[in-house]
Amino acid sequence: MADRRWRVLAAGMAAQASIAAVGLGLPAIAPQLRDRFDLSLAGTGALLAASTLGVLVGLLPWGATADRLGERPVVVAGLAGAALALALAALADSALGVAAGLFLAGLLGAAANVGSGRAVARAFPRRQRGLGLGLRHMATPLGGALGAAALPVAVAVAEPRAAFLLLAGLCALGALAAAAGLVPPPARDPQPARRGPGPLRDPRIWRLSVGTALVVVAQIAVLSFLTLYLHLERGWSVGAAAAALVGLQLVGGASRVLAGALSDRLGARVRVLRGLALAAAAALAVAAALLALPDVPAAAALLVAGILAMSGNGVSFAAAAELAGLDRAGTALGLQNTVLFVAVAIAPPAFGAAVAGLGWTAAFALVAVLPLLGAAVLSPLAARERGGRRDQGDQQPDGGDGDGPGGDGLQLEAAAATGPRPDLPADPDGERGGQRAGGETVGDGH
Numbered sequence: 001m002a003d004r005r006w007r008v009l010a011a012g013m014a015a016q017a018s019i020a021a022v023g024l025g026l027p028a029i030a031p032q033l034r035d036r037f038d039l040s041l042a043g044t045g046a047l048l049a050a051s052t053l054g055v056l057v058g059l060l061p062w063g064a065t066a067d068r069l070g071e072r073p074v075v076v077a078g079l080a081g082a083a084l085a086l087a088l089a090a091l092a093d094s095a096l097g098v099a100a101g102l103f104l105a106g107l108l109g110a111a112a113n114v115g116s117g118r119a120v121a122r123a124f125p126r127r128q129r130g131l132g133l134g135l136r137h138m139a140t141p142l143g144g145a146l147g148a149a150a151l152p153v154a155v156a157v158a159e160p161r162a163a164f165l166l167l168a169g170l171c172a173l174g175a176l177a178a179a180a181g182l183v184p185p186p187a188r189d190p191q192p193a194r195r196g197p198g199p200l201r202d203p204r205i206w207r208l209s210v211g212t213a214l215v216v217v218a219q220i221a222v223l224s225f226l227t228l229y230l231h232l233e234r235g236w237s238v239g240a241a242a243a244a245l246v247g248l249q250l251v252g253g254a255s256r257v258l259a260g261a262l263s264d265r266l267g268a269r270v271r272v273l274r275g276l277a278l279a280a281a282a283a284l285a286v287a288a289a290l291l292a293l294p295d296v297p298a299a300a301a302l303l304v305a306g307i308l309a310m311s312g313n314g315v316s317f318a319a320a321a322e323l324a325g326l327d328r329a330g331t332a333l334g335l336q337n338t339v340l341f342v343a344v345a346i347a348p349p350a351f352g353a354a355v356a357g358l359g360w361t362a363a364f365a366l367v368a369v370l371p372l373l374g375a376a377v378l379s380p381l382a383a384r385e386r387g388g389r390r391d392q393g394d395q396q397p398d399g400g401d402g403d404g405p406g407g408d409g410l411q412l413e414a415a416a417a418t419g420p421r422p423d424l425p426a427d428p429d430g431e432r433g434g435q436r437a438g439g440e441t442v443g444d445g446h
Contacts, residue, residue: 004183005132008123011181012116012136015075017143018174019082019109022102022167023051024140025147029155029163036160037095049345050099054106055113056341063114063334067327071119072182074330078111079175083168090164101164109171112178113337118330119182121321127264129322130272134260134314138253145249146170199324199332207381208270208323209339212316214374215277216340218284218367219309220347223248226302229360234295244299248306255311260318269319270381273312277375280308284368291361302364309371319381 026033026048034044058078066074082105089101116136124132147167154162199205226248230241263272287301317333324332354363 005123005128007181007183008119009132009135011177012120013139013142014177014181015079015112015116015174016136016139017146018079018170018177019055019106019112020140020143021147021150021170022082022086022105022109023055024144025151025167026051026102026163028148029151029160032152032155032160033098037098039095043095047095047099047102050102051106051109052341052345054103054108055110056106056338056345058107058110059114059337059341060331060334062111063118063330063332063337066111066115066118066330070184071115071122071330072178072184074111075115075119075178075182076175078108078115079171079178081108082106082112083171083175086164086168086171090161090168098164105167105171112174114330114333115182116178117317117333118321118326121318121329121333122326126322127267129318130260130263130269130315131257132260133317134257137256137260137314137317140313141249141253145246199328199335202324202332204323204381205320205332205335206339207377208316208319209336211277211374211377211381212273212312212336213339213343214370214377215273215280215309215312216343217347217350218280218370219306220344221351221364221367222284222302222306222309224348225351225355226306229302230299233360234299236295244303248303251303252307252310255307256314259311260314263315263318268382268385269315269322270378270385272315273319274375274378274382276308276312276315277371277378280305281368281371281375283308284364284371288361288364288368291364 030044030048033039033047034041037043037047039047062074062078085101085104085108089098089105092098092101116139117133120132120136121129147170150166151163154166223245227238227241227245230236230244231238236244259272259276263269266272283301283305287298287305290298290301292298316336320332320336321329351363351367354366358366
């Protein structure tokens with residue numbers, strides 16, 4: 001059972017990294033694409049945004065499909081289709097043809113975003129789920145770094161079409177990894193229909209999505225404009241500013257793992273998310289106040305703020321999956337990702353307009369308010385979680401680890417929606433009745 005978890009995690013990370021290389025790697029060859037197709041700056045931006053728009057459209061349908069069919073066929077079909085779309089983009093002679101190929105690649109590749117997250121959430125027990133999803137979320141910056149490093153080399157050797165063929169190859173490899181590694185969980189007896197609202201009508205999922213999206217706006221503002229600020233306002237070279245961004249991405253990716261492990265240790269997801277949101281808000285406010293100081297304190301404050309803002313991604317996935325129940329995690333993750341991608345699309349132009357109209361200091365101060373609002377939106381969920389954990393502690397003997405039936409507040413609510421299943425046998429993790437410890441259903445979702 002433990003071997004299967006890590007096998008699923010490795011396959012999920014490979015799948016996610018392959019599609020992340022598309023959206024996060026292509027900006028590295030933006031100048032070459034602009035020259036090849038004689039594009040304006042706006043046209044170049046539109047071309048680069050095509051794959052992100054496709055992902056935005058595809059997330060929710062792919063999530064619902066994963067709940068019905070399972071993760072492996074969804075991720076394999078999606079990444080194989082994305083590879084074909086990228087190959088077609090390589091053959092296109094016009095910017096419109098390339099944009100169409102990139103849109104299709106994002107639309108189909110979105111299967112990896114939700115499918116790999118759902119697979120990892122179901123493979124790991126609650127006591128390790130935050131760690132597992134934190135590691136899986138490291139795949140996004142790693143895939144982006146791989147794309148950003150490899151695509152300029154491909155273009156230098158051949159033409160921009162070589163970059164699309166390279167990305168097609170990466171997606172094909174991701175599909176193969178998913179086919180080999182996304183092993184379905186052990187077969188179980190049929191599950192009864194889950195009572196209660198589905199994820200699309202569950203106000204808790206919407207609250208979680210909106211609260212985390214407010215933090216993501218701050219994250220994207222820092223990631224999108226850090227290099228520009230350091231280069232234009234501080235006089236750093238392009239290479240030095242880019243190195244600062246790479247360092248932020250790498251440390252931020254590691255922080256996702258640490259945040260996930262912390263949420264496992266505390267038996268709390270939303271409380272950790274809320275704490276990170278408050279810390280990010282404070283760090284951004286401090287950074288705004290330090291922008292008038294020399295480079296070292298100003299840049300260090302921005303880096304710390306960016307790291308804190310991006311730390312909670314894996315924890316938010318775990319929270320969404322546990323609130324909805326693992327049998328409906330695909331739809332929940334699809335909804336959450338859709339809301340987050342809307343925030344990702346809005347953040348750069350909105351922050352750019354704020355800088356143009358108000359200046360850097362005021363713009364960063366304004367952004368600091370958003371994680372604070374996110375923490376306020378998450379507060380009711382955090383209070384329920386805290387109350388559920390306290391009730392569990394009252395019922396457990398001393399020394400309980402919190403992994404027994406009931407779990408934290410999120411799992412108590414999920415258990416109330418489904419009811420116990422004493423007729424089903426215990427699984428290898430000691431979790432009985434077709435439910436993970438904490439009341440999460442672990443049927444195969446077919």
